[in-house]
Amino acid sequence: MSPLSTWKVWLSDAEHRRTAIIASAIYLAIGCAVGVVVGGYLGARAALREMAALDRPPPRESGRVSAAPIVETRTTPQETAKSGRRGDVELPEAVVQALTRVLDQRDSPASTRYSKLREMAKPYRELLRTLRQSKELSPADAARREQALQALMDGDLNRAEGLLRAAAEADLERSEEAGAGQAGRAKVSAAAYHAAVGALRMAQLDYPAAAQSYRGALDELPAEHEEMRATLETNWGLALFQAGDHGAAEAPLQDALDLRRRKLGPRHPEVAASLLNLAVLKADKRDYAAAEKLLKEALEIWTAELGPSHVTVAQALTNLALIYEVTGRLKEAQALLERALAIEEQRRGNFDPAVAIASSELGWVYRLEGRYAEAESAYSRAVAIWERELGPDHSYVAVSLENLAALYYSEQWYAEAETLLKRALGIWEKAGMGNDPTTVVSLNDLAVIYFELERYDEAEKVIKKALAVEDARPDPDSARLAMLLDNYAILLHKHGRDKQAMEVEKRATALRSTAAQTGGKAAPSPGYRIR
Numbered sequence: 001m002s003p004l005s006t007w008k009v010w011l012s013d014a015e016h017r018r019t020a021i022i023a024s025a026i027y028l029a030i031g032c033a034v035g036v037v038v039g040g041y042l043g044a045r046a047a048l049r050e051m052a053a054l055d056r057p058p059p060r061e062s063g064r065v066s067a068a069p070i071v072e073t074r075t076t077p078q079e080t081a082k083s084g085r086r087g088d089v090e091l092p093e094a095v096v097q098a099l100t101r102v103l104d105q106r107d108s109p110a111s112t113r114y115s116k117l118r119e120m121a122k123p124y125r126e127l128l129r130t131l132r133q134s135k136e137l138s139p140a141d142a143a144r145r146e147q148a149l150q151a152l153m154d155g156d157l158n159r160a161e162g163l164l165r166a167a168a169e170a171d172l173e174r175s176e177e178a179g180a181g182q183a184g185r186a187k188v189s190a191a192a193y194h195a196a197v198g199a200l201r202m203a204q205l206d207y208p209a210a211a212q213s214y215r216g217a218l219d220e221l222p223a224e225h226e227e228m229r230a231t232l233e234t235n236w237g238l239a240l241f242q243a244g245d246h247g248a249a250e251a252p253l254q255d256a257l258d259l260r261r262r263k264l265g266p267r268h269p270e271v272a273a274s275l276l277n278l279a280v281l282k283a284d285k286r287d288y289a290a291a292e293k294l295l296k297e298a299l300e301i302w303t304a305e306l307g308p309s310h311v312t313v314a315q316a317l318t319n320l321a322l323i324y325e326v327t328g329r330l331k332e333a334q335a336l337l338e339r340a341l342a343i344e345e346q347r348r349g350n351f352d353p354a355v356a357i358a359s360s361e362l363g364w365v366y367r368l369e370g371r372y373a374e375a376e377s378a379y380s381r382a383v384a385i386w387e388r389e390l391g392p393d394h395s396y397v398a399v400s401l402e403n404l405a406a407l408y409y410s411e412q413w414y415a416e417a418e419t420l421l422k423r424a425l426g427i428w429e430k431a432g433m434g435n436d437p438t439t440v441v442s443l444n445d446l447a448v449i450y451f452e453l454e455r456y457d458e459a460e461k462v463i464k465k466a467l468a469v470e471d472a473r474p475d476p477d478s479a480r481l482a483m484l485l486d487n488y489a490i491l492l493h494k495h496g497r498d499k500q501a502m503e504v505e506k507r508a509t510a511l512r513s514t515a516a517q518t519g520g521k522a523a524p525s526p527g528y529r530i531r
Contacts, residue, residue: 091121098155099124102204116205124203127196128152134192141167141189152200161200168193172220184222191221195232198239207243214239230259230270234277246284253277272301276319288327295320311354314343318361330369337362356385356396360403372411379404398427402442409445409528414452421446437477440466444484447491448528456494463488478515482508483529490530 091099099120100113108116131149144167151160171190175183198213214236221229237253240246257274264270279294299316306312317340324333341358348354363378383404386396405420421442428439443466450459467484470476485508492501 090125092153092155094155095124095153096155098157099203102157106205120203120205122203123199124152127199127203130192130196130199134189140170144170148196157200157204161197164193164196164200168197168220187220187222188225188228191217191228191232194220195235198235202235202239202242207239211236211239211243211245226259226263230256230263230274233259234274237277241281241284246281250278250281253281267301267304269301269305272298272305275301276316279319283323283326288323292320292323292327295323309343309346311343311347314340314347314354314358317343318358321361321365325365325368330365334362334365334369337365351385351388353385353389356382356389356400359385360400363403363407367407367410372407375407376404379407393427393430395427395431398424401427402445405445409449412452414449418446418449418453421449435469435472437470437473437480440470440480440484443469444487445528448487448530451487451491451494451530456491460488460491460495463491478511482511485511487530 096117099117102120103113103116128149131145131152134145144163148160148163148167151157151163168190171186171193175186175190194213194217198210198217201207201210201213214232218229218232218236221232223229233252233256237249237251237256240249240252253274257271257278260268260271260274275294275298279291279298282288282291282294295316299313299320302310302313302316317336321333321336321340324330324336337358341355341362344352344354344358359378360382363375363382366372366375366378379400383397383400386394386400390396401420401424405417405424408414408417408420425439425442425446428434428436428442433439443462447459447463447466450456450462463484467481467488470481470484485504489501489504489508492498492504
């Protein structure tokens with residue numbers, strides 16, 4: 001056999017790269033119970049993921065940056081353990097422990113723990129802020145608020161929810177007994193408490209329950225409170241989106257946009273936030289033309305309101321570039337990303353994490369264009385920034401090393417790619433992540449490198465290790481396992497063990513067939529492939 005090796009990555013076509021765009025905005029307005037948009041703009045994969053989340057690396061799967069909770073970030077258990085002391089989580093240790101228990105119950109992989117904690121922390125922090133600023137109608141309400149706040153600070157999630165629901169019920173009872181003016185205020189308060197429950201459910205990744213709570217808040221809210229209604233519509237739509245009900249999410253997100261345009265005017269930044277939310281939805285439906293139109297309008301508003309050199313504008317440029325990437329307009333994507341990087345450098349300095357992220361995103365596009373020298377420079381810069389800011393053994397360094405290795409693989413610089421992959425794997429092993437699912441992909445990649453270097457015995461040893469780790473998982477990933485089996489079969493053929501290779505190939509085919517029949521994962525797995 002004469003193998004023709006090609007680099008295959010997660011999100012390498014429009015079908016999968018679109019999730020990186022979705023990741024950009026999913027938490028633009030989550031958690032605010034009194035009508036204030038939460039969080040602001042989420043720029044590219046951490047450059048989107050929230051402006052406060054600009055210290056995360058590009059995902060290894062896509063070789064690029066992107067920011068928000070849908071695209072996962074590899075993080076070591078040690079880094080996760082420190083999350084309660086990091087500024088981007090900013091919650092008491094008791095809360096971090098409570099949210100970690102939620103992740104335990106959901107069997108969340110170690111490699112995504114930290115990114116999930118950040119996702120959960122955002123609505124939780126907003127809930128605390130909202131309750132502290134709320135104005136109660138009676139001393140009894142004030143007492144309930146203080147009790148709920150204390151339960152939240154203690155990480156007692158069930159007690160906090162019970163107190164919030166009791167406060168909402170008390171307000172509804174009061175609205176039935178009070179006069180018109182007092183009844184209206186009581187209903188607003190009840191809606192706020194229902195929304196607070198929604199935020200608490202969002203913080204626990206229970207999106208269907210969150211959507212139900214936001215819907216309940218809308219049912220109680222008097223019609224004249226349009227700004228608060230716009231926020232609740234947004235939160236409801238985002239919760240539906242996260243719950244997977246993308247069809248139902250569009251109506252409330254559109255309603256929120258219409259309300260904000262009418263109440264705030266067409267050029268308000270919150271209108272831009274709503275435009276971005278709808279753009280995410282359109283991109284998810286692969287309606288890229290509609291998504292592009294919405295993003296351009298949002299970018300125009302942010303540029304006019306914040307100035308052309310604002311970091312939010314840089315992040316908006318990156319979002320629009322993602323649309324251009326998935327539609328094959330690489331030159332346009334490159335131009336926007338170069339502008340975004342220049343803004344980040346100007347506003348944040350040359351060694352800010354946002355610059356590392358922007359450099360990685362630009363490196364991805366350079367690589368797609370075949371501009372390998374520029375891609376190498378961009379990726380190397382990202383590695384240098386992470387090493388300088390976080391140390392040589394941080395997971396973000398490992399991710400960036402793997403991105404650079406992928407570039408070297410594309411250029412057939414196999415020895416250089418081997419060196420980087422082995423260093424990245426050393427970081428994962430040192431962090432106790434040798435059996436992590438995404439580390440399996442790195443092992444696969446190293447095996448393919450050995451194959452290209454004609455070091456077949458080493459290749460077989462590594463691919464068998466990767467297969468053993470994946471097979472030992474309670475619920476192996478079908479696409480990843482099939483990829484490993486494909487590569488293993490080629491190695492077996494290379495050794496003349498054709499009968500064994502055919503059995504391995506049958507297993508890979510069966511995995512794909514089962515996944516297709518059950519509606520499971522049909523997407524290609526990240527990782528190099530032997531051809």
